[in-house]
Amino acid sequence: MNFWKRLPSGLTALLGAVLAAGVLWVFRVEPPPPPLSLSQYVSGVYQRQTQPGEAQIRLNTGQTVTAVTYAEAQPTPGQxxxxxxxDGQYILEGPRRFPLxxxxxxxTLLVALAVTGVQGLRAVLGSALTLAALWLILLPLLLGGAPVLGLLPALGGVLxxxxYFVHGWNRKSHAALLALLLCVTLGAGLLNLLVGAASLTGLSDAGATVAQASYGVSATGLYVVGVLLTSLGAMNDVAITQTSAVETLAQTRAAQAGPPLSRRALFRQAMRVGRDHAAGMVNVLMLLYAGGSLPLLLLMRxxxxxxxxxxxxxxxxxxxxxxxxxxxxxxLLVVPVSTALAAIQHFPSTPRSPDST
Incomplete structure (x- = not known):
């Protein structure tokens, strides 16, 4: 432990990310074998349009070929x-964008370091590890036909x-994680009830339709997991904020050498912060879903x-x-649940104070 404490915090974050990535790789789930592909992808440089629907492309191997241009985006020469x-025919997919x-x-890393320091670096690395966990564990389980309830342990591991990577191994993180797990489990149950009551198929999404037809993935399962993942960002933010509020209130009271706050007093004071924060997050989620559904809303209007x-x-x-x-x-349920758990976990033996009345 002393060795880790002597290391710079930025280096500790990087070493922790490497260790976590190694653990993910060890526990990765192998997806089912993909269908046999008769095509391969290559890169090249756009030269010019030879005629409508065709273009001259110089491959990275130096060979010049003629490609059919179905791509919506028209590349510029030299791009x-x-x-x-x-089968020997080349089809232009579009510009090579991924290096951007x-x-x-x-x-993102520069801005995160400039604004929030090492904590921002840990947040970016934590997000990358979360995506890696989805790619290596959760998505292969979905491809393998795992039921939604069977995915909850994997989702808990991702959480x-x-x-823990971003906020450390402490009581604040314990309370936030437990609150998230409880509310995610409740959300999964409500979503499953909704799917049955509304007779949803999940096939309104084109991607889910292709996944079900090509790989046998449950379209409704994809819908449930997608909703849970989308809501987890806001839930995680609220849970961490509430547990931090409880911790800060307790530490401030201790620094003032006053009598310790009771659990009820901590809960009530932290909920004042939570109500304002939750009200703001309602608008954030509303705008997030409105932005994702903008084409659908436009057609509806x-x-x-x-x-x-x-x-x-x-x-x-x-x-x-x-x-x-x-x-x-x-x-919204995460707000009181995380606040209550933080008040209980931080101060299990705190006596009642006059402020609790």
Whole structure:
């Protein structure tokens, strides 16, 4: 332990990320074998358009080929592109965009370090580890046909990795994680009830339709897991804020050399912060879902011939609105649950104080 304490906090975060990545790799789940592919992807440089629907491309190997251009984005001469080769024919997929993500990631790290210091670095690394856990564990389980309730332990592991890596192994993290697990389990149960009561198929989403047809993945399972993951961001933020508020209130009281606050007093004072925070997060979630459903809302607004209740009754819009409302319920429940757990875990033997009345 003394060795770790002597290391710079930034280096500790990096070493912790490497260790966590190694653990994820050891416990990774192998997905089912993919269908046989008859195509391969190659890179090249766009030269010029030879005729409508065709373009000249110089491959990275130096070979110049003619490619069919179905891509919506028209590359400019000299721009790197991606091609799909099928039976000797090349099809232009579009510009080579993914290197730009490296630049955006670098900018994100710089801003995180400048604004929040090492804590921001830990947050970015924690997000990367969360994505790695989804890729290596949760998604292969979905491809393997695991039921939604069977995915809850894996989802709990992803939550634990995120919370403990960013916020450390302490009572605050314990209380936040327990609150998240309780509310996520409740949210999963409510979502499963909703899927049955509303006879949802999950096939209103094109990606879910392809996944079910190609890999046998349950479209409704994808819907439930997707809603839980979307709401977890707001839930995690609220849970950590509330447990931090309880910790700060207790430490401030101790620094003032006053009598310790009781659990009830801690809960009531921290809930003042939680109510304001939760009210703001309601608007955040509302805008998040509205932005994701903007094309659907636009078509809904333009379709004046269809009654509003009929549009809301359609599975595509119903699932979006139901996801928003259930995410709000789960996020709001995290506020009192995390606050109560933090008050109990931080001070299990705190005597009652006059402030508790």
């Amino acid at each position: 790197a592109v991606v091609l799909n080769q099928i 993500l490296g630049a955006l990631l670098g900018l 634990a990795l995120s919370v 333009a379709s004046s011939g269809t009654p509003l209740w009929v549009q809301v009754n359609s599975e595509g819009l119903f699932t979006e609105l139901a996801a928003l409302l259930l995410a709000l319920v789960s996020m």
